[in-house]
Structures are given as C-alpha cells and as structure tokens.
Amino acid sequence: MNILVFNCGSSSLKYRLLDMPKGVERAGGEAQRVGPPTAKPSVIFHHARGKKESFETPMRSHGEAFVEVMKLLHRDADLTPGAVGHRLVHGGTLFSEPTVVDANVLSRLEQVRDMAPLHNPPAMALMQACHERFPDLPQVAVFDTAFHATIPAHARTYALPLRLRQELGIRKYGFHGTSHQFVMEEAAAFLGTPLELFNAVSCHLGSGGASLCAIRNGQSVDNTMGYSPLQGLVMSTRCGDLDPALAMNLLTRAGGDCAQVEKLLNNRSGVLGMSGSTADIRDVLASTSQTETWTVRLDHTAQVYLWRLRKYLGAYLAVVGNARAVIFTDTIGETVPAVRWGLCSGMEAFGLKMDAGLNAKVASLPADVAADDSRIRILVVQTNEELAIARRTYGALQTQVVKAED
Secondary structure (H helix, E strand, O other), X not given: OEEEEEEEOOOEEEEEEEEOOOOEEEEEEEEEOOOOOOOOOOEEEEEEOOEEEEEEOOOOOHHHHHHHHHHHHOOOHHHOOOEEEEEEOOOOOOOOOOXXXXXXXXHHHHHHHHHOOXXXXXXXXXXXXXXXXXXXXXEEEEEOOHHXXXXXXXXXXXXXXXXXXXXXXOOOOOOOHHHHHHHHHHHHHHHOOOHHHOOEEEEEEOOOOEEEEEEEOOEEEEEOOOOOOOOOOOOOOOOOOOOHHHHHHHHHHOOOOHHHHHHHHHHOOHHHHHHOOOOOHHHHHHOOOOXXXXXXXXXXXXXXXXXXXXXXXXXXHHXXXXXXXXXXXXXXXXXXXXXXXXXXXXXXHHOEOEOHHHHHOOOOOOEEOEOOOOOEEEEEOOOOHXXXXXXXXXXXXXXXXXXHHO
C-alpha cells in the first residue's frame, strides 16, 4: 500500500509517499510559502524515481497545496496513494493513539485546535480538504503526544488545584513522541532486546526543538517537555525550564502583553538569547572568535546548554532504572560528536562510558559509540518521523480491517 505522509508547518507542507509495509520511499517533497502572497512565489519541490523538479503555483492554503501535490502524484499510476497519514502535534487528552479520521474525528479535533496553534489548525484544514475532495481515501491522524499517554499520573501532574487542572486540561503532555518511539524501536531491534523489556533514555536533540524521554519497558514514563514544548531543555530559541515568578515579572514589565512575553521565551531565548549571535549550538561549539569577551559568552552558552542536558540525563537514568541504552537522534544528536561527548563524559558512575574514537568517527547509523566495558550502550540512531507515521497509519488501518471482520 502506498501511504502518503503529510507534515504541516505554518507555511509549508512536507510530504513523503512510502510503500508499506516495506517502508520504501517512492516520492516526496515540500510545498513552501503556503498562505498569503510573499515576495517570492509559492513553490513545490518534488522528487520521484530519481528525478527532482520544482513547480511554482499559487497555494493560498494547505488544502490547495494538497491538491497540487496530488496532481503531481497522479501523473504516475504507480504513485497513487492508498491512504494518508497526518502528523498532528497535539492530541490533548482526547487522542492517545493513531486514529482513523472520519467526520466525527474531524469534529472532535476542534477541541484540541488551539493546543498547538501553529501546527494543529493547518493539519486539520488539510484533513478536511482531503475528506471533501477524496472522501474514499482513508486518513489516519498520528499525534506527537500519543507516545507519552503512558506517562503516569504522578509524573504528569502539576502541583496546581485539582479543579483548575481538570477545567483547563493542565498536565504534562510531552512532545517529539513520534521520533522517540521510532528510535526506541530501532534501538531495541539493534540490540536484540524485546520492546516490553527495553529501558532507555532517548535524546531527541534537534537544531530547533529538543527533548529527552525516559522509557521503561518500551513505554514513555516522562518527557522533558510539558504542557507545551517550552518546558525542559535549553533549545535553539526556547528558554526551557524557568521559574514561574520570573515569567510573571516579565509579564508585569511588558504591561500584561502575553504575546510579547511568549515571543521572548519561545523565539528570542535559548541558545540565541544567551549567545547573542546564533540559535545553533553547532555555531557556538565551532566558534573561532578572537574576541575574549565574545569567546567567554559562547563558552558560557555551551556550558549552560550541556548542564541542562546532563542534569536531565542523570535524572532520567534514575527514573528508568537498569537502562539498556542512551539514544541520540535528530540533527544535533546524530551529527555533533562534541554534544554527545559533553553529555556522556564523566558519567561512569551512572554506567555510561563512551569510546571517544568511535564517537568522533561515526560512519553509518545506527552506531554504538559506547566503550566495550560500558554497562549502558550509547547509540546514535537516525530518526525518520515520516516512516514512523507511515507505520502507525498502516497499523491503524490494519486494526480497523480486523475489527470490521470481527
């Protein structure tokens, strides 16, 4: 079955067509500048059968982008999708597993629309467009928060009044679940460990967002992100953990302008705010600045970034207990040996011992960069959220078939 996977950004639409259950990619691309007119025209970058193309075409909405993508795929009968899988960032408390989309689901999704205001609305508009134009094409919604539905109550509860938590749905939801689940499965297979016995800490370290996930017996039991993706690690432009009193102080100084404070904490803090020059930790680590003051500032940025990571890694190793592996993934986790070394060096007391030579020269993934006598394996695993979404979509449709036959 050809499964078309969509990943909506606020003004972009990434897509991959995968042959399932083989997992072979047959086509893909990205629609850019979706929405109101910009200085440059909307464009689709498309590839299939080894050929790369680009097409300029107006795309005023994600629904229109979807139509244009379908036109490209329908040029080749062998690339016709048999189902569509959608990434949704937030499922709230309503959706804790991949869900086959119908009119009822589309209606219920309205209740979680604003829980991820940049990502959920365009994804929902895309599903609605697909439902209207191709009503017989099965669709499945795959939620980033779903993998974290197993976080126990004591770990997901904020110490706020019960009534307030219930009325507003305040709890830890966790994010990057699709990626954490995918690399967990890949790591367990690599080590030959059954999922139900697999304990690990997964480190999804992206060039933008980042989070750690504590995994016990193949299930998420904690995630550094919380009610929103703002909590947790120092990220490219997000501050991560913050004293709530400081947020209130900033709100007072901003004259009650919530949007201004939110923009500060989400878009102007983190690595960018500390370094004053870059949002990418790779730039910080590679800096050759000759200015002593500037060098000190960049060194301090790297130290804060790594300190937060090490603190959470130690905490999550304690939470997991008898960890089999620490997993590094996504852009920074997969490609920056200095971050992996900075996080794992000096952690022998926790059962972690990295081989510096293996870590510095990772040739192909997955790779084990732990020393031979390390009790816990240190793995570098390439994430593939599109393949993960295709797997969940295929599984949900197979389950639906079985239920229908029963």
